[in-house]
Amino acid sequence: MMYFIPYLLLSLIFLFLWLVEKRNHKKELSVRFTCLFIFVVFFSFRGFVAWDWISYYDWFNLPNDEQILNVCRDKGFAVFMIIVRFITDDYHVFIFINSIIDLYLLHKIFNEYAKYNYALMFFLYFTLYIDVEMDMLRNIKSILLFFYSLRFVKTNTKIYLILNIVGLLMHSSSIIYFILSLFIFKQFNRRLVLVLFVLGNVLFLTQMGVFSALFRPISSVANLGEFQFIYEAYSNSERYSAQYGVSYGYVEKLISFIFIYSYSSRIIKYDQRLRPLVNMYYFFVLLGFYFSDFMIIVGRGGLLLRFSYIILFPALLQVIRIGQIRKMYIIFISLYLLSRMVLVTNNIMYEYENVLTGAHSFWERKYKVNDYVIDKV
Numbered sequence: 001m002m003y004f005i006p007y008l009l010l011s012l013i014f015l016f017l018w019l020v021e022k023r024n025h026k027k028e029l030s031v032r033f034t035c036l037f038i039f040v041v042f043f044s045f046r047g048f049v050a051w052d053w054i055s056y057y058d059w060f061n062l063p064n065d066e067q068i069l070n071v072c073r074d075k076g077f078a079v080f081m082i083i084v085r086f087i088t089d090d091y092h093v094f095i096f097i098n099s100i101i102d103l104y105l106l107h108k109i110f111n112e113y114a115k116y117n118y119a120l121m122f123f124l125y126f127t128l129y130i131d132v133e134m135d136m137l138r139n140i141k142s143i144l145l146f147f148y149s150l151r152f153v154k155t156n157t158k159i160y161l162i163l164n165i166v167g168l169l170m171h172s173s174s175i176i177y178f179i180l181s182l183f184i185f186k187q188f189n190r191r192l193v194l195v196l197f198v199l200g201n202v203l204f205l206t207q208m209g210v211f212s213a214l215f216r217p218i219s220s221v222a223n224l225g226e227f228q229f230i231y232e233a234y235s236n237s238e239r240y241s242a243q244y245g246v247s248y249g250y251v252e253k254l255i256s257f258i259f260i261y262s263y264s265s266r267i268i269k270y271d272q273r274l275r276p277l278v279n280m281y282y283f284f285v286l287l288g289f290y291f292s293d294f295m296i297i298v299g300r301g302g303l304l305l306r307f308s309y310i311i312l313f314p315a316l317l318q319v320i321r322i323g324q325i326r327k328m329y330i331i332f333i334s335l336y337l338l339s340r341m342v343l344v345t346n347n348i349m350y351e352y353e354n355v356l357t358g359a360h361s362f363w364e365r366k367y368k369v370n371d372y373v374i375d376k377v
Helices: 005-023 025-044 053-060 065-071 075-087 091-113 118-135 137-152 157-170 172-180 190-206 210-221 225-235 248-262 264-270 272-290 295-305 307-319 323-345 362-376
Strands: none
Touching: 005 025, 005 118, 005 323, 025 091, 025 118, 053 065, 053 075, 053 091, 053 362, 065 075, 075 091, 075 137, 075 157, 091 118, 091 137, 091 307, 118 137, 118 307, 118 323, 137 157, 137 172, 137 272, 137 295, 137 307, 157 172, 172 295, 190 248, 190 272, 248 264, 248 272, 248 307, 248 323, 264 272, 264 307, 272 295, 272 307, 295 307, 307 323
16 A cells, blocks of 8 residues: 555645745745645644554543643643643544644744745655654644744743743753753854764764763763663664664765755855754754664654754755756755655555545544554554
8 A cells, every 4th residue: 555645745736836936926825825725634634644643532532631631741732632622522623723733833934934935845844744743743832832932032032931931841852942042043163063073974884872882881870760761761672772874864964964064154144043043953963973873862852953954945945056956956855855754654554534535433543553553562
């Protein structure tokens, strides 16, 4: 079964809309409306698709609110779920409200940076965050709230802090944003960045376990509590402790870093607001190289950082002056993102269903995917 077909078709539609938007600026408004409409229909009305609906459905249907607060460690999201339950007991309405909130934040972010690249940003989001949008309902709220909050850094620091506190309550991993805020608004030493990039490549290609080499000596002399328990649990898992190797993704990261590093001055000159996003992209690449021996850190940490690429990519295209190089880079990135999305979605968990056209019930869907889930777990 080719489960990826609906996702591939929608990705190509977003690319087509971008070409329309670029070639005929008068159609910008209709392109934007079409992007918003596609998102609402595809995500807000989806059935039981991807992985985490099993947990979220069970949480949403717990007998009382106290149990939701107990099972959900991220209390902000637990309160959000309780509020929605006060409005409706329909899980699909809960998903609809979730998606509409995500779409509102996406629209605000894209509208802030898009210059005839609105559809392109949707293409990038769709291919890079399809699994996050469908599965990680808590994570995506904290990610979008942070990138939305960047508009308030200089104009209203109170709103900036409030939005990120809400994001932290949605998912605890967003504590990283508070730490990064100490660095990303500064001008980085370009030579230092380049040295760290080259050294990171050496460590990655030689598969030297940097994280394990640092963590084990520390944990042997200090009690790290719950963090140590989490580390041991993940390190004993073949799925989460496996190292990343040389792949299409590595080549993409290598090429994209070289482009963004080489054009960083022009990107920032093009839009001063992009400095923290350039720096976040540096952190994203270096994280993948230095902690490649611990997949869960690269995966979860990367989710928080790689959204910067969605905003940087259109800006990068604006400052690459050699048309042939720009076209080749667009083709390369598009093929990479499409192939990545196909790999993510080509399994029965991503068999797409829509409640508007008819979708299986929770128990029908669970029975259908049960063998696949057991095999993967």
